[in-house]
Amino acid sequence: MEVPKLLTTQHIRYTKAKLINDGVAIYPCSPQDHRALTRTLTDKGEEYHTFTLSEERTLRVVIRGIPEGITPSEVQLDLEQQGFPGAIVHRMAGRQNRQEMPLVLVQAQADQESILQVTRCCSLVVRVERQRKQQVATQCHRCQRFGHGQSRCTAAPKCVKCGENHSTHECKKSRDTPARCANCAGPHPASYLGCPKYPKSKQTKTPVKTHTPTPTQTAANTQPTPAPTPGTSYADMTKKDTTTNTS
Ligand SMILES: [Zn+2]
Ligand SMILES: [Zn+2]
Ligand SMILES: [Zn+2]
Structure with a gap:
């Protein structure tokens, strides 16, 4: 180098x-x-790509009790009015069917700890929790590499589905064409947790079963640990970050 x-x-x-x-x-x-x-x-x-130290110090919380009728921007606005400007809000998707859940993920500033005390949002009674420790590596939605987010990425866009040099939403791949990984060229989407290029170091605590990865397996298969809270699990919360459509 x-x-x-x-x-x-x-x-x-x-x-x-x-x-x-x-x-x-x-x-x-x-x-x-x-x-x-x-x-x-x-x-x-x-x-x-660049990253800032403050970016590494964001506080990630989950707000429970926000049904899907409420958009992330409404939540963002409400939080701003409660004194938490600049929060980044994402709707969380379910594990199996990408069904929306009454949960949103919020990235707040590290010094906005009092966001954890919020009990009302968009006129609803909510519960705010710290997001459970990141076991899933950050993956860039632009270049598909790990360890940074797309907002700071200047690399050439790579498609999560077919690995070619176009952004994912421009992909013309048909459902029958197999996926091709942008990172290892294997027959899976670049977001597949079983990819040999998937960073291993972050997964120290949870023993990950070493199934032989097959393209049809879902991300959930690599996280055999039962969900600690009924109905939701870490995999649910991070679904958006880690597994994008396979078709
Ligand atoms: Zn990138
Ligand atoms: Zn593509
Ligand atoms: Zn791969």
Whole structure:
């Protein structure tokens, strides 16, 4: 990897550069170094994405009791009026049938801990809980790589279904054509938890059964642990992040 050499020649200062799954993570010393770095990488035509430290410090909570008739933006607005501006709200989908559940996932600022005390939202009685520890790796919806979100990604878009260089919503793949993984070229969507390129390190606590992955298996099969709360489980909550349509 030529990046460290590049940094030296461009006089970009960084505190550390570490190898990650699919590249190098570089931590520049200052905003100036950050700008110089992104400029250099753009000039060189390198694919990169940025992340901020504050982004790593977001607080992720689940609000229970928000039925599907209420949109994420209504929840967002309501939270803003309650003093929690800038929250990012997503509707959670069910595990099997992508059925909507009365749950929304909220990404708030790390210092907005008092959001956990919210009991009413959109005129409904709700319960706010901290999201259970992330066992599922973040996957970029744009380039399908792991460890960052699409909002900060400048890499070429890759399709989650067919692995080609187009964004997923532009995919023309028919239902009968098998999926092709953007990360390993295997016969599964790039979001498949059983993909050999799926980061293993995050799954330390839950023993994951090593079924031989087949394209037809659902993500749920790799999480044999019974759901701790009846009706919902971690897999349910993160469905949107981890498994996108297979067709
Ligand atoms: Zn990406
Ligand atoms: Zn496609
Ligand atoms: Zn794969």
